[in-house]
Amino acid sequence: MGEAKGFLKHPRQEVGHRPLEERVHDYRECTLPLSADALRQQAARCMDCGVPFCHAAGCPVQNEIPDVNDLVYRGSWEEACRLLHATNNFPEITGRICPAPCESACTLSINDSPVLIQHIELQVAERGFERGWIHPLPASDRTGASVAVIGSGPSGLAVAQQLARAGHAVVVFEADERVGGLLRYGIPEFKLEKRILDRRLYQLAAEGIRFETGVEVGTDLSVRYLKRTFDAVCLAVGARQPRCLSIPGAEQSNVLLALDYLSAQNRLCTGEPSEASVPIDAADKDVVILGGGATGFDCIGTARRQGAKRITQLEIQPRPPIERPASIPWPQWPRLHDELAASDLGCEQRWNVLTTELVGEGNRVEQVHAREVEWEPAGDRWQMREISGSDFTLAADLVILALGFVHAVHDGLVHDLGVRLDERGNIRTDEYQTSVPWVFAAGDAVSGASWVAGAIHAGRQAADAADRWVRS
């Protein structure tokens, strides 16, 4: 452990952001890194407590957080970088966009502010790229086995990198034009600039991974071809079946799925042609976003940058708590509401609201009709009750559905492979192996829509399982 009682001496220093007036006019990242000296002080706050809950209960990839902190405190950055990569293929990505359950699980957070774990991770990874410590590590021996990875999101990329380093020939098939899954087409540029992803992809390609993009496996390639060509397959196809809105008017032309909206803007940011069939520009429009989760929030940030006239976000559930509630005790991760985040972006958020109808003319929505609801306990569940007389109407030029995803897409590949599904429609696995023995699966396709860190960890585990299978 670095500095004894450092946590008593140094308060937590938050990461800065570019001024709001500046950052809402561009799509560049918002955070301003701390200086090396400040970071060393932040690392010194780590208590090296006996059981590191940040590592054991918080971090989905199980980063060796106290040791990384100690190495940063001692100035051994290269060693810290190596240690981070022992558990996490892409710390420069989780260091930017992970919801950081490690910090909720930090022992200091019981009665103080947690260690600045995520920003330390980010800075170690960034220094690793700057100094050339992160470079291609191609396998020295080849096994002669070949594995196909379907999908190039974080789980597919982690599977591919682990298997290539184990000496297998790896081909990643991706339906989209470019590699990255939701890292490229979902998560907005202002949270994760795509040059950060491309920098890492260079490493993967140099390690011998072959990327075949624009190939939808199941349509452009058959299961028979996969079986004939590869020793094993890993499905990392994500949970891409969107949750639909079954109310009158939902099929009109200015009602967009959040992912279509966000991916069109991401394509615009990087100069890729967009497939959007309707204009996706929110400039001067009344924008109504249905869905109060993280994806809805990304839509707020995008609509603000596009110059929306008015942004309203409606959510059927109650507002999340502002502080950790008693029902989610330490070290669990609570989803908290940041009171300022949306209002700073000029968005009005309304909770406990049921959208009842989208009304318009000529295939275009002009009004969103909605009603307030309340939630009452009913046994071990909550029951919704509509409040009579609470109906209201909002003007809308653009309606964005950010209602989440239900499970992996079943039509095509998943159906053709005949892999078993669980009761929620996700791919069922036993130790990352599906019911079809030569087929493995990882990421959101197995867990349902989740987070990047979990997808990376699952990818690493699935790679281990597939490696054992092809060697057996």
Ligand SMILES: Cc1cc2nc3c(=O)[nH]c(=O)nc-3n(C[C@H](O)[C@H](O)[C@H](O)COP(=O)(O)OP(=O)(O)OC[C@H]3O[C@@H](n4cnc5c(N)ncnc54)[C@H](O)[C@@H]3O)c2cc1C
């Ligand atoms: C808008 C948005 C913002 C998010 N923000 C964050 C965030 O800030 N932090 C965070 O931790 N998580 C975030 N997430 C969640 C995170 O992106 C996902 O949990 C993660 O990307 C899942 O990784 P994956 O590899 O399992 O799947 P995906 O990233 O979904 O990748 C699956 C890939 O498989 C491809 N594919 C599917 N079927 C086929 C086929 N038949 N043939 C070929 N290719 C196929 C798809 O085209 C896709 O590229 C966000 C999600 C969304 C939608």
Ligand code: SF4
């Ligand atoms: S991956 Fe997420 S949980 Fe793990 S150390 Fe990084 S920010 Fe924390």
